[in-house]
Structures are given as structure tokens and as C-alpha cells.
Amino acid sequence: MKALAIDLGGTKLAVAVFSHDGHIVERAVYPLELRSGAAVGVMITAAVQQMQPHGFDAIGVAVPGISRRQTGTVWAPNIPGWDDYPLLAELRAVAGDIPIHIEGDRSCYIMGEAWQGRAQGCTNAIYLAVGTGIGAGILADGRLLHGAADISGAIGWMALQRPFHHEYVSCGCFESMASGEGIAKAARALIAKDDGYKGMLQHGHLQAKDVFAAYATNDRVAVAVIHQSIELWGMAAANLVSLFNPEKIIFGGGVFGPAAQFIPAITAEAARWAQPVSMGQVKIEAAALQSDAGLYGAAYLAFHA
Amino acid sequence: MKALAIDLGGTKLAVAVFSHDGHIVERAVYPLELRSGAAVGVMITAAVQQMQPHGFDAIGVAVPGISRRQTGTVWAPNIPGWDDYPLLAELRAVAGDIPIHIEGDRSCYIMGEAWQGRAQGCTNAIYLAVGTGIGAGILADGRLLHGAADISGAIGWMALQRPFHHEYVSCGCFESMASGEGIAKAARALIAKDDGYKGMLQHGHLQAKDVFAAYATNDRVAVAVIHQSIELWGMAAANLVSLFNPEKIIFGGGVFGPAAQFIPAITAEAARWAQPVSMGQVKIEAAALQSDAGLYGAAYLAFHA
Incomplete structure (x- = not known):
């Protein structure tokens, strides 16, 4: 038996045929x-x-947004015209009557890691995807968590710092501070307040990867921003530990790569906040499958559709 | 068909025979x-x-702690000697081979509300129990959430306010500020800093119910503490909305009763923080079943054991 996995991203389409x-x-x-x-x-x-x-014999699809399972349609905010796109019907038209499973990308990431990556053998595991934004794929008691309208796992909106600040309106508190965009924004804000700063981050199109690079040179702005990110990632992981009592929390996503070095610090921060018995039962790790996690998860879901 | 429901609390045992x-x-x-x-x-x-x-024909039991389903034992922190108590074996000895289901009290609360209270018809609903401590019972995609070792829902440990403070060590950030104990503690702390305070909360054994009573008289300490609690309850509700995409969040528990009046304010606070589409799909309400929620939930679980 073989499966076709499709990973639709905001800028590219990846497809792969998987053996069982x-x-x-x-x-x-x-x-x-x-x-x-x-x-x-x-x-x-x-x-x-x-x-x-x-x-x-089956197709699995990871989409950059929400798969509405009742209608077979997809909401993908970064693809114009995909507010409620009839992807299932279009796939049926070319693929016929084989099983087809369409799932949000963050859910595919955790299923990919559970199948071939760091969460093998887990029935409770969460993938925290740190990219331009932040989202979570949640495997709870052996099943993907969906929620009332398939939009569970919107962890970028997690409230971690009171009082409410107007910057949280567009994308949520956690995401506004600790996503790729949030890291770049935090660095720009610090530089704007730091008259004496002459470091390597003084240029126009600052991105999270520049902050990681500057951290390696002990740049003071980068160190401050990374320490704040570690604190926020740790708090978010702690909240997942306390709520879900998982076996694994996997950090990954398009921006997180260079931050794998901070996993011990994130774990230490999480341990300060989390329910202590649950904390003793979880492992926090960096993703294994990198940019293929979506394909692996889509393939797994195809085989089990 | 009838079920025996047993609700074990920290100070009393309630039992009831339910019709189907x-x-x-x-x-x-x-x-x-x-x-x-x-x-x-x-x-x-x-x-x-x-x-x-x-x-x-069946027994359901709500316990004030954790039901370890694999062993049939119970951890109940407020009952000395119940670190790993063999409750299932003892019940089997008197009740024989009928179905017996033992579950943590907060999980019983949400099943009680889903059966006979405010969460009827919901497949995604969460009970936020504000008592001496704080916990959550979580119904996700039609099933109670358990986690790797049955200790999911420990929402009292939710991180909502950085940086970490030593008061969070013993019971968690959210619980240390917004539980019954937390409300009393916050009031005592404000009074200690407020030299000119001559209000009704100036007595030795201050409890959360006294703060609610003082709030009704516009007492300045009570108003400040209740406003902080509303903010924290709203943030916690928001985090549940963003993560679980539920249809209902039910506030209840031994301390929350008089706070039902604050549900609109809690909802407004949650709406500032939560994923906006999910927020539009949830209703936040006060519990319907009051102190019988555990019995109702235990009975429901007995019928479906």
C-alpha cells in the first residue's frame, strides 16, 4: 500500500509518494x-x-490553515481566494473514490513526529510550531484534537502577560512576542530605545534568523530578545503540560530551527511554571522531521483515513 | 436502569441513586x-x-483528586492516606461485577453539566472549577480528556503573569491569584499596603466570600481584588477558547457562586485575548448544577461505563 502526501504551504507545494x-x-x-x-x-x-x-491508494493533505471536515473545504489565510475552498471535491474529481484526508498543517506536524519523528509511541503529544506565526498540533489520548469548528490549537493567542496591550489585537499575546515576526519586532523595539547600540542588528529588514545569528556573538539586543522568547516559550510549554499532561512537547516550525540549542533553557523555564507531576512525565524536544513534518503527517493520515 | 453516584469531597461524602x-x-x-x-x-x-x-446497575464515583484508571487507585491530596488508594477493589468487594467508573471530580462536573446542566448537546465544553484551588474538567471532541497519567486539566498552574514569582511555587500562577485562597490572599496583601483602609475586610480570617460581600458595598480593596480576578478568569477562559475551540466554558466550584454576576465582565475580558473566530463560537456561563454537579457527572459516567 502507498499513500500520496501533499503539503501545501504559503509559497510552495510539496508532494511525495510514501510506502507504508x-x-x-x-x-x-x-x-x-x-x-x-x-x-x-x-x-x-x-x-x-x-x-x-x-x-x-490514499491521499493525505496538509493545508496552511483550517480543514473544515464537514464540508471538505479549506480556509488558508495566506492564499488569496481560499476562504472556503472546495479542495476535497477537486481532489475527488481527479483521484476518484480512494480515501482522502485533509488536515491543518500543525496537526500534520504532530502526526508526522508521532509516526516517524520524536513523538513515536506517544498518545499525548503536542507540536508547537514557531514560524511567522505560532500554532499547535495536539494529539490527546490518541486522537487529534479538533474542537467545535476545527480551529483548536490556536496557541498564538495564548494570554501570557497582563495587562492587555493593543499589539495583541491582530495576532494574540504569545504570537506578538515570540513568533518569527514577534522576535524581529521585539528586537526593533529594543534598538529604537537603545541610543548607544551599534550592533549587527542595525539594518532595515531585520528577521528572526538575524537575531539568532546576533545572539551567537553576544549582541546585547539579541540576548535580551532571546531570553524573553525562552521565557515565553517555556510558559506556553508549561501551560500545555498542565492542561494536557502530555508525554512530549515538540518545538519546530520554519523559524525555530536555530533555537533548538535553547531546549534545555525552555525546559527549565517550563519547569518553574508547570504542574510538577505532569512536568516530571514530559519531554520537551526539538522536531526531528524539519520541513518534511507536514508530508509525513499527511501520509500517516492518508494511511489511517 | 438505575445508577449509584458517589461524590467524595474533602469534608463530606454524598451518594445518590439516579434514574436513567x-x-x-x-x-x-x-x-x-x-x-x-x-x-x-x-x-x-x-x-x-x-x-x-x-x-x-452501575456505580460512578467522583473523587477529589486523580483517578488512576490503569490501577483503579485514587490520589486525593486532602484525604490523608489516599496517595494511591485501592478504591476500585474495595467497591468491587461489595458491589460485585457491575460497571464501576471512577473519575476526578472536575471531569465529573463537566459531564454533569453536559448531561443535565448548561453544556447539554456540547461535544466540546470545559468546566472551570474555582474553589479553594482551581481545576478544569475538559470534554474535547466528545470525550473526557485524560492525558498520559490522568492528570490533565491542572489549570491552576496556568502561567498568566510573567516574570515568575515565588508565590507560584506551591500551587501555580493562576491558582495563587484567582482561587478562593488566592482572592483572600490578594485582599490581605492590599490591606497590608493600605494604611488608610478602614473597611469591612479588616479582620483575621478573611475568606473569598467576604471579598464578594465587600464588593457589593463598593469596598475599595474588594473592588481591586475582584477586578484582578475577572481579568485572570477572562485570560484563562481565553486560553481555553484558543486551544480547544469549545462550545461552552462553564464557571463553577465551591467559591465561584457569588461571582456568577461577573460572567459578562469575564466574557468581555476573554474576548480581548482569545482567537476571535473561536471566541465567536463559545458561550461562557455559570454552572447550573451547583454542588450536585459531581453527583450528576458520576451518574452519567456510571450509565456509560
């Missing part, structure tokens, strides 16, 4: 190149057809 | 009177035998 034991038989990547709406759908169905000669 | 449609056929309450260890077990099995003439 988790090996990638064939893969391809296509840049979206500013496509929107139905043009993205055409790209996906064309990719499915291109992979059909390799043979597969 | 949710009516209480017979009930009794026994004060624990400082019993501990096996004496509490004897009291429970005696109560079961006393109710046997009324006939029941």
Missing part, C-alpha cells in the same frame, strides 16, 4: 509563484495526476 | 469528620450497601 513503512518513493516541489484561488487548486490536481503512475 | 432520565431517587450525605485512609473507604462501602435496597 514511511519511505518516500518519489517527491516533487512546485513554487506557488503568487498563484491564488482556483489556480492553486489546478496546481494541486495536476500534481496528483503527475504522481498517479507511481500508484497510491 | 436524570432524576434522583434517593440520596444521603455523610460528613467525613476527620476520617482518613481506610476509614474513608469503609464509609464509602457502607454507603453503597445502604443504597443497595434501592437497586442500581
